[in-house]
Amino acid sequence: MDLDELVRPILDLLRRADDRDARITDLAGPDAHEGAFARIGAPLSLGPGDEPLDLAALTRAVAATIARSVRTLHPRFFNQNFAGADPIAVIGDFLGAALNTTLATYEAAPVFTLMERAVLARLAALAGWPAHEGLFVPGGSFSNLYALQLARLRVDPEARERGHDGAPLVAFTSTHAHYSLKKAVVLLGLGRRALVEVACDERGQMRPEALAAAIDASRARGERPFFVNATAGTTVLGGFDPLPALADLAERHDLWLHVDGSFGASALFSAAQAHRMDGVARADSLAWNLHKMLGVTQQCAAFLVQKTGSLRAAFAAGAEYLFQPDKPYAEYDSGDLTFQCARRVDALKAWLTWKARGEAGFAARIDHAVALADHAAARIAGDPRFLLAAPPSWVNVCFWWIPPDLRPLAERTPEVDATLHALAPRIKAAMLRGGAAMLGFQPIDGGPNCFRLLFINPAARCEDIDATLDILDACGHEALA
Numbered sequence: 001m002d003l004d005e006l007v008r009p010i011l012d013l014l015r016r017a018d019d020r021d022a023r024i025t026d027l028a029g030p031d032a033h034e035g036a037f038a039r040i041g042a043p044l045s046l047g048p049g050d051e052p053l054d055l056a057a058l059t060r061a062v063a064a065t066i067a068r069s070v071r072t073l074h075p076r077f078f079n080q081n082f083a084g085a086d087p088i089a090v091i092g093d094f095l096g097a098a099l100n101t102t103l104a105t106y107e108a109a110p111v112f113t114l115m116e117r118a119v120l121a122r123l124a125a126l127a128g129w130p131a132h133e134g135l136f137v138p139g140g141s142f143s144n145l146y147a148l149q150l151a152r153l154r155v156d157p158e159a160r161e162r163g164h165d166g167a168p169l170v171a172f173t174s175t176h177a178h179y180s181l182k183k184a185v186v187l188l189g190l191g192r193r194a195l196v197e198v199a200c201d202e203r204g205q206m207r208p209e210a211l212a213a214a215i216d217a218s219r220a221r222g223e224r225p226f227f228v229n230a231t232a233g234t235t236v237l238g239g240f241d242p243l244p245a246l247a248d249l250a251e252r253h254d255l256w257l258h259v260d261g262s263f264g265a266s267a268l269f270s271a272a273q274a275h276r277m278d279g280v281a282r283a284d285s286l287a288w289n290l291h292k293m294l295g296v297t298q299q300c301a302a303f304l305v306q307k308t309g310s311l312r313a314a315f316a317a318g319a320e321y322l323f324q325p326d327k328p329y330a331e332y333d334s335g336d337l338t339f340q341c342a343r344r345v346d347a348l349k350a351w352l353t354w355k356a357r358g359e360a361g362f363a364a365r366i367d368h369a370v371a372l373a374d375h376a377a378a379r380i381a382g383d384p385r386f387l388l389a390a391p392p393s394w395v396n397v398c399f400w401w402i403p404p405d406l407r408p409l410a411e412r413t414p415e416v417d418a419t420l421h422a423l424a425p426r427i428k429a430a431m432l433r434g435g436a437a438m439l440g441f442q443p444i445d446g447g448p449n450c451f452r453l454l455f456i457n458p459a460a461r462c463e464d465i466d467a468t469l470d471i472l473d474a475c476g477h478e479a480l481a
Contacts, residue, residue: 006057009063012088018075018459023435024077025070033068040064075459076437076468080233081263084457086099086295092349093297102342104138104335105322109345113332116347119354123288123357124304128266128281133311134304135337136308136346140262141180142304143287144229146339148184150285150310151227151256160314165190168219171227172196173239174206175235175445178260200445203393206230208246215253227256232277233264236442236452238394240264243279261282262301264394265295269359270366276394289348293369293395294362294454299345311337344381365458369395372455376465384408385473389450397453398444401427401476417448423479424449430475 016022037044042053045313053061070077096112108111124132137143153160156167167188173181175197185195186317196218199210209446211228218225228250230241243259249302250257259265264406265288266282267273267411280286284306292302300365316336323336335341354362377392384407389398400420402409407415423439433436441449451472453465 002055005059009059009066013073014090017071017084017087017126017329020075020384020464022071022074024074024438025432026068027432027435028068028431033417036059036068037064046462048372049163050457053316057410060235069466071170072242073457074462075437075457075458076464077454078437078439078455078460078468080440081292081454082298082456082460083454084295085297086353086357087299087424089222089349089353091298092352094181095352096345096348099345101345102335103345103347104333104343106329106332107327110329112345112348112410114335115351116334116345117332119350119458120302120304121345122354123302127265127277127283127286127304129201129304129306132304132306133308133337134302134466135311136343136350137301137303137338138168138344139299139301140178140260140287140289141183141299142339143262143285144178144180144258144260145187146246146256146303146311146314147229147256147285147287148181148188148190148227150305150314152188152190152257153314154218154256154310155224155226155345165438168194168221168223169227170194170196172198172214172225172255174198174200174201174231175230175232176204176237176239177229178235178262181229182189200239202236204237206241206246208242208249211246211249213447215249215255225253225255227258230259230279230283231264232259232267233394237390237398238264238392238396240276240394243277247279247281247459256285257283258285258287260287262287262289263292264364266290266362269294269371269396271363273366273370280338283335290353293366294353295458296350296353297458300350302350310431315339347365368454368458372462372465373397373453376453376455376460376462379465379469383469385476389444389447397455398449400424400448401452401472401481403476420450421448423476424451427451427472427475431471432476434471434475437471439468439472449456449480 041057063079070082070296101109103109103112120134190383196214197215198206200206215225230243230246232240241351247257267276286304290296291298315338337363373395376397380386382387387400387402387409389400428441439451439453443449
């Protein structure tokens with residue numbers, strides 16, 4: 001089979017990633033997509049009597065998949081906390097898939113094991129950690145889950161053998177933290193009541209005084225606080241929790257401090273933005289997703305722990321068929337440091353991209369994104385068609401589109417909020433139908449739905465911001481009509 005024919009549309013996609021004339025998406029339902037694949041002779045359904053597709057049909061299927069997928073590489077894709085995959089990372093993903101191995105053991109992945117150790121060591125150094133252990137996991141949600149498990153075993157080592165003894169352990173996180181914490185306490189058998197959400201300020205940053213009060217209240221109820229999750233770069237507002245103050249509280253109360261830097265830890269690459277991560281050197285563990293701000297393809301999530309030996313103590317099962325201590329280089333095996341067995345070689349694409357761009361390239365990418373966010377915030381603040389919904393932070397800008405009869409908006413009332421809330425999904429639907437730009441919407445702290453621009457793609461420019469705001473305004477009029 002001539003694989004060049006199958007690969008050519010993918011390479012063309014990468015070469016045309018910055019094409020602003022291409023549609024980001026088509027707002028089509030399942031029937032439309034299924035019908036399109038059926039018409040090219042490659043139906044989405046699978047059945048026992050299906051004949052294998054020939055090369056021409058497979059090539060059509062690849063082209064149809066590209067045409068009907070969301071182009072997250074597009075410069076006006078502002079919808080998620082990732083965008084603009086680096087082509088070098090795509091090549092790394094391709095190479096890793098072609099070699100098709102696992103990071104469980106050194107003998108199966110010698111080069112990848114060393115790459116992973118090198119990437120993790122440099123990340124730990126950027127965080128100011130003199131010692132560390134870690135690994136790549138399937139996303140920041142896993143990092144948060146692992147951190148909770150390590151913290152739980154620190155206060156109750158017997159839980160590994162005995163299980164949870166019913167002691168009222170309590171973890172703390174902010175009201176703007178990632179929802180994975182809510183799922184993690186359930187998965188660990190602690191229950192949703194074990195997670196206390198702490199109030200934030202208008203930037204989505206946890207209030208240290210509110211955390212102190214929550215800890216005191218928990219102790220007064222006879223509970224045992226054991227864990228604090230600090231968020232560095234919240235999903236919606238881009239808030240960075242005040243790490244030095246939270247570290248003080250964690251030390252005072254002997255709590256495990258985890259920093260969920262899935263979104264924001266990459267600020268450490270930028271001399272101008274690294275201050276946002278001040279205090280991370282005092283954390284016990286850190287989540288860091290390179291597939292967000294650095295453009296490495298999904299997923300590429302690092303989990304780091306300061307205390308060596310913690311991961312093995314938590315997860316080691318000693319499978320004799322795999323982890324033989326007397327085989328060559330057994331000390332490099334990482335499979336017993338994690339809940340997983342087989343692991344993707346995500347370190348490869350991170351290492352390859354790092355080598356291609358350098359830390360200066362990563363810093364330039366971060367600084368460009370922050371500059372775009374600053375431009376967007378200033379542009380919105382000076383335009384009566386829009387109103388900022390929160391102080392801008394990091395690379396996040398949240399705002400409302402204001403209907404013409406409410407401009408300039410002098411005061412928000414329940415009636416105004418109801419109008420804004422109902423308009424946002426209708427405007428988003430109109431934007432998806434147009435396909436020229438894409439951004440998300442959500443409420444903040446119980447308020448009306450607002451739009452969120454996320455600046456991550458280095459191909460985005462100031463004119464893309466202006467064009468997107470004009471598109472949104474036109475879609476607003478369409479939604480009103």
